[in-house]
Amino acid sequence: MEKCVYSVLDEGTVMKEILEEAGFRVIIGNGKMEDELLAQCSALVPGKCYVNQEVLDKAPGLKMVSKFGVGVDKIDIPACTARGVYVTNTARSNFISVAEHTIALMLAAAKKLYPISRVFHVEEPDWYAAKQVEGIELHGKTLSVIGLGNIGRRVAAIAQAFDMKIAGYDPYANPDTLPENIQLFDNLKDALGAGDFVTIHVAGGESVRHMINAETLAAMKPTAILINTTRGFVIDERALAEALEKHVIAGAALDVFETEPVTGKNPLLTMENVIATPHNAANTPDARLRSQKACAENIISLFAGIIPESALNHPRKR
Numbered sequence: 457m458e459k460c461v462y463s464v465l466d467e468g469t470v471m472k473e474i475l476e477e478a479g480f481r482v483i484i485g486n487g488k489m490e491d492e493l494l495a496q497c498s499a500l501v502p503g504k505c506y507v508n509q510e511v512l513d514k515a516p517g518l519k520m521v522s523k524f525g526v527g528v529d530k531i532d533i534p535a536c537t538a539r540g541v542y543v544t545n546t547a548r549s550n551f552i553s554v555a556e557h558t559i560a561l562m563l564a565a566a567k568k569l570y571p572i573s574r575v576f577h578v579e580e581p582d583w584y585a586a587k588q589v590e591g592i593e594l595h596g597k598t599l600s601v602i603g604l605g606n607i608g609r610r611v612a613a614i615a616q617a618f619d620m621k622i623a624g625y626d627p628y629a630n631p632d633t634l635p636e637n638i639q640l641f642d643n644l645k646d647a648l649g650a651g652d653f654v655t656i657h658v659a660g661g662e663s664v665r666h667m668i669n670a671e672t673l674a675a676m677k678p679t680a681i682l683i684n685t686t687r688g689f690v691i692d693e694r695a696l697a698e699a700l701e702k703h704v705i706a707g708a709a710l711d712v713f714e715t716e717p718v719t720g721k722n723p724l725l726t727m728e729n730v731i732a733t734p735h736n737a738a739n740t741p742d743a744r745l746r747s748q749k750a751c752a753e754n755i756i757s758l759f760a761g762i763i764p765e766s767a768l769n770h771p772r773k774r
Contacts, residue, residue: 465503600651
């Protein structure tokens with residue numbers, strides 16, 4: 457069978473060029489799954505589309521799903537495994553950009569740059585009102601890192617430059633491989649309660665849905681700021697909005713939301729103690745180039761008989 461890659465989105469010319477040089481035919485889609493193209497492909501780059509049993513049934517020659525980026529919550533990995541389809545992602549391609557964005561959000565929330573800017577970036581700036589908005593220092597504060605994978609560890613390393621103390625929680629982390637300066641907690645609530653800032657970097661799908669809810673928010677300090685650059689569904693947004701309104705916690709900095717794209721009806725966007733960005737933590741040329749190369753290399757490796765290191769499953773052969 458011809459080696460054909462169907463990329464549902466145009467992920468970039470570099471990926472396409474690398475694959476074509478390796479002898480693959482590359483089809484670039486329009487952002488939506490098309491049955492005719494699924495029927496032709498042996499490798500699928502799904503973009504933002506779901507990969508479920510219905511999609512697999514329409515792609516009888518499919519051997520792998522190569523996810524551009526990290527999140528695979530829209531991919532039914534057990535169904536892929538049962539069909540002999542490998543699933544990979546590019547987890548190490550954007551962790552630097554996401555970690556830096558996390559730190560930027562933490563600084564912006566700590567220094568209250570959003571409310572200051574709203575007062576100051578107007579036709580007649582209120583100099584004295586802006587000066588009355590007080591920020592806080594990071595120095596000496598505790599950052600609780602929930603999820604100690606590539607991104608979480610990078611965030612922890614950068615935070616140390618501000619002389620922050622690092623608390624960590626990750627039930628899957630090997631304590632022997634963690635940096636010594638991370639105080640590892642074996643209980644989520646204890647880790648949340650230790651942080652002046654809490655940043656979320658967990659992996660997984662439904663198992664982590666609403667991990668941050670009314671109960672876990674209540675475990676945090678009333679002065680704490682919550683940062684999320686992982687997946688929106690990790691946080692119960694209704695509970696978060698209520699916690700912010702009632703000052704259960706002091707603030708939040710969010711790059712991801714339960715429903716995307718976000719509309720103006722989301723109450724979090726109207727709160728002075730929330731800073732938000734539109735799911736663009738990994739949106740840098742550096743991360744995109746690394747992702748293009750990694751996505752293409754995953755496909756090339758598998759078709760050369762080498763299981764990529766980023767493989768998320770180990771299906772039986774068909």
